[in-house]
Amino acid sequence: MSDNKGVRRVNEDLARERANCSFDVREITFLLDGGENNTITRKKIEDFTLTDELLSDKVPDECLSPKEKYENAVRKSCLFGKLVKDKLLEFGGLETFGPNSFVLRRIADAFFKEISPLLLHLGMFVPTILGQCTAEQQSEWLPRALSMQVIGTYAQTELGHGTFIRGLETTATYDPETEEFVLHSPTLSSFKWWAGGLGKTVNHCIVVAQLHTKGQCHGTHPFIVQIRDLETHQPLPGIKVGEIGPKLGFNTADNGFLGFDKYRIPRMNMMMKNAQILKDGTYVKLDRHGKMTYGTMVFIRVMVVNEVAFNLAKAATIAVRYSAVRRQSEKKPGEPEPQILDYVTQQHKLFICIATAHALQLTSDWLWRTFSGVVTDIKHGKTDSLPEFHALSSCLKAISTSDAALLIEQCRHSCGGHGYMMSSNLPLIYSFVTATRTYEGDYTVLLLQTARFLIKAWEQAEAGKPLTPTVSYLTKYFKDGRVPWDSTSEGIVNAAYGVAAGKISACVKSIRNRVKTGLSYEDAWDLTTVQLVAAAEAHCRAVICDVYRSEAVRLTEKSSPNVRAVMRQLTTLYLHYWALERIGDLLRYSAVSEEDVVALQQKYEELLALIRPDAVGLVDAFDIRDEILNSTLGAYDGRVYERLMEEALKSPLNAEPVNRSFHMYLKPLMQGKL
Ligand SMILES: CCCCCCCC/C=C\CCCCCCC/C=C/C(=O)SCCNC(=O)CCNC(=O)[C@H](O)C(C)(C)COP(=O)(O)OP(=O)(O)OC[C@H]1O[C@@H](n2cnc3c(N)ncnc32)[C@H](O)[C@@H]1OP(=O)(O)O
Numbered sequence: 001m002s003d004n005k006g007v008r009r010v011n012e013d014l015a016r017e018r019a020n021c022s023f024d025v026r027e028i029t030f031l032l033d034g035g036e037n038n039t040i041t042r043k044k045i046e047d048f049t050l051t052d053e054l055l056s057d058k059v060p061d062e063c064l065s066p067k068e069k070y071e072n073a074v075r076k077s078c079l080f081g082k083l084v085k086d087k088l089l090e091f092g093g094l095e096t097f098g099p100n101s102f103v104l105r106r107i108a109d110a111f112f113k114e115i116s117p118l119l120l121h122l123g124m125f126v127p128t129i130l131g132q133c134t135a136e137q138q139s140e141w142l143p144r145a146l147s148m149q150v151i152g153t154y155a156q157t158e159l160g161h162g163t164f165i166r167g168l169e170t171t172a173t174y175d176p177e178t179e180e181f182v183l184h185s186p187t188l189s190s191f192k193w194w195a196g197g198l199g200k201t202v203n204h205c206i207v208v209a210q211l212h213t214k215g216q217c218h219g220t221h222p223f224i225v226q227i228r229d230l231e232t233h234q235p236l237p238g239i240k241v242g243e244i245g246p247k248l249g250f251n252t253a254d255n256g257f258l259g260f261d262k263y264r265i266p267r268m269n270m271m272m273k274n275a276q277i278l279k280d281g282t283y284v285k286l287d288r289h290g291k292m293t294y295g296t297m298v299f300i301r302v303m304v305v306n307e308v309a310f311n312l313a314k315a316a317t318i319a320v321r322y323s324a325v326r327r328q329s330e331k332k333p334g335e336p337e338p339q340i341l342d343y344v345t346q347q348h349k350l351f352i353c354i355a356t357a358h359a360l361q362l363t364s365d366w367l368w369r370t371f372s373g374v375v376t377d378i379k380h381g382k383t384d385s386l387p388e389f390h391a392l393s394s395c396l397k398a399i400s401t402s403d404a405a406l407l408i409e410q411c412r413h414s415c416g417g418h419g420y421m422m423s424s425n426l427p428l429i430y431s432f433v434t435a436t437r438t439y440e441g442d443y444t445v446l447l448l449q450t451a452r453f454l455i456k457a458w459e460q461a462e463a464g465k466p467l468t469p470t471v472s473y474l475t476k477y478f479k480d481g482r483v484p485w486d487s488t489s490e491g492i493v494n495a496a497y498g499v500a501a502g503k504i505s506a507c508v509k510s511i512r513n514r515v516k517t518g519l520s521y522e523d524a525w526d527l528t529t530v531q532l533v534a535a536a537e538a539h540c541r542a543v544i545c546d547v548y549r550s551e552a553v554r555l556t557e558k559s560s561p562n563v564r565a566v567m568r569q570l571t572t573l574y575l576h577y578w579a580l581e582r583i584g585d586l587l588r589y590s591a592v593s594e595e596d597v598v599a600l601q602q603k604y605e606e607l608l609a610l611i612r613p614d615a616v617g618l619v620d621a622f623d624i625r626d627e628i629l630n631s632t633l634g635a636y637d638g639r640v641y642e643r644l645m646e647e648a649l650k651s652p653l654n655a656e657p658v659n660r661s662f663h664m665y666l667k668p669l670m671q672g673k674l
Pocket residue numbers: 101102104105108116118119120122123124154156157162163164165166196291294295297298300303304307386387390439440441442445449452453
């Protein structure tokens with residue numbers, strides 16, 4: 001499927017794999033894209049955007065200095081931004097920030113090997129204007145933001161606090177005399193830290209600060225703040241701003257720091273959809289739920305599930321294609337070296353990556369639909385679905401990012417030494433995805449948010465009250481006792497819910513026992529958090545298994561038999577993989593027997609063998625263009641060794657036969673003259 005301009009010759013092994021694939025690759029691409037029309041639109045946008053003229057880099061990004069890398073990223077961001085501004089909105093207007101933003105995001109990877117300094121502008125600044133401003137404020141800021149007249153970011157985290165938002169120290173104190181807010185950073189730890197694009201790129205940012213008026217603090221609220229002059233780009237008086245320095249990844253995102261010295265902004269720069277300050281300084285709260293100002297974070301958590309699914313699909317594509325091309329060792333003496341994809345251990349490393357990319361993609365689509373329902377409810381003044389959605393999006397964000405990061409690293413391991421090359425793109429994909437486990441809510445912290453909801457749900461089940469959909473299983477598994485075992489897919493999903501219920505029940509008992517010993521509820525909770533995190537993880541895994549299984553069945557109802565078969569093999573593989581990974585839990589909470597465990601392992605190994613002939617077809621079906629994959633190991637044509645050498649020759653160290661350090665240091669050392 002991939003549009004591979006300039007293909008000279010496809011590696012013979014890859015060509016044979018494709019010829020032997022049991023299904024029509026396009027059919028699965030359509031399923032993953034949500035229909036043939038979506039695929040057609042995506043490909044149109046890709047054809048139109050991914051031109052050599054825009055993408056060509058003479059020197060690989062990784063060979064540039066940090067400053068050159070940043071400048072190159074800004075250059076490409078402006079080209080990309082202009083494309084979005086001029087043309088791409090035609091494909092969906094503001095809807096571009098809905099489903100089509102996934103296409104935009106995908107294309108952006110062809111422009112930026114790392115991150116665009118404008119990611120936060122489109123990814124958080126614009127969505128926060130949409131979610132936190134009144135209609136009047138939106139009409140002022142949105143056109144300027146979409147036309148890139150103002151370029152912004154989202155500055156919430158401080159040096160001293162990221163997780164605990166209520167602990168932020170930046171103050172915004174209302175002055176009714178001038179009808180302005182005075183922004184101030186009272187301590188070093190109150191300096192904003194981390195916002196993407198803040199270091200050098202943006203001229204505006206959304207600042208989350210403690211709102212003070214009439215001598216009272218009303219907690220954190222978002223404000224739109226201009227920090228640089230639009231003409232000269234110099235920081236405005238009262239603003240101290242800079243870049244935070246090199247990181248594990250994200251090195252072209254110019255993450256920044258920001259401090260305020262009694263810096264004044266107009267009253268109307270407070271984002272007033274959920275709370276307002278009247279001219280005289282009266283505070284008016286409009287948010288009946290209380291956490292509506294956290295809305296952008298919830299939106300990004302939803303987006304991140306899709307983001308990591310896509311990145312895992314990229315890593316799996318690279319590793320599977322490479323494993324079809326690479327030959328190593330011998331299985332039997334004297335036999336030709338096999339493709340490394342023929343080693344069962346390699347299949348074990350890689351097929352779970354394909355299945356997880358599907359599981360996360362389908363879960364992300366389902367989450368997006370659920371989110372749209374919640375947004376509609378909120379528009380009609382109903383916030384009842386928010387606690388459940390917060391619990392759901394928190395755990396899905398935590399588990400998807402953590403699983404994806406681990407599996408991407410596994411893809412790198414599966415490519416041996418060449419996977420360690422920057423030109424394989426696996427290190428950059430990993431460094432990007434591992435950050436998603438931390439940003440927008442740390443893994444543990446978010447699972448503990450879900451755990452709060454689960455414990456409350458358990459108490460509701462005890463009280464015989466109705467439960468919301470994602471925890472309704474607790475009613476079924478409320479009574480003690482082991483869940484019956486049944487090795488069908490449905491049976492494994494039920495057992496996963498049974499494990500989650502068992503773990504939640506154990507947490508409730510632990511907390512209650514600790515309270516009985518005289519501990520406060522908070523202390524009892526704190527001592528139980530290891531179990532609570534495990535319970536939230538088990539709940540989330542059950543949800544993913546359930547959604548993946550049922551969505552795959554629903555989506556393939558009209559598919560050809562071969563596509564239905566391979567999709568079913570993948571879902572079954574996923575369920576068996578997790579049953580085996582969590583076998584201790586199943587032994588504790590379900591009636592699984594030792595013979596059942598042996599049967600699970602045997603079936604899992606049979607599935608690896610069944611999927612093997614279709615592995616290349618399955619990654620081809622992700623339909624990720626070479627420009628987006630950016631990988632010497634994963635290109636469609638499989639010219640792995642040629643590309644590795646071509647890239648090596650681009651290294652600046654190869655531009656001259658002898659480096660000057662020889663004359664400066666090595667030669668004097670060799671001659672004893674140093
Ligand atoms: C270039 C081209 C691109 C084009 C495409 C554009 C599309 C972009 C696509 C993808 C973009 C992805 C990349 C984006 C890059 C992002 C970079 C990173 C940004 C950041 O990290 S921003 C900072 C994020 N910070 C955090 O997430 C902080 C985490 N902390 C918290 O969320 C909270 O503090 C907390 C949840 C840990 C606790 O909050 P708090 O102390 O106030 O509350 P509690 O007392 O614990 O709980 C009270 C009560 O409230 C409930 N609650 C908490 N949060 C929420 C919520 N969000 N919604 C609903 N309810 C919430 C909580 O459960 C409690 O309820 P109960 O009392 O138990 O009933």
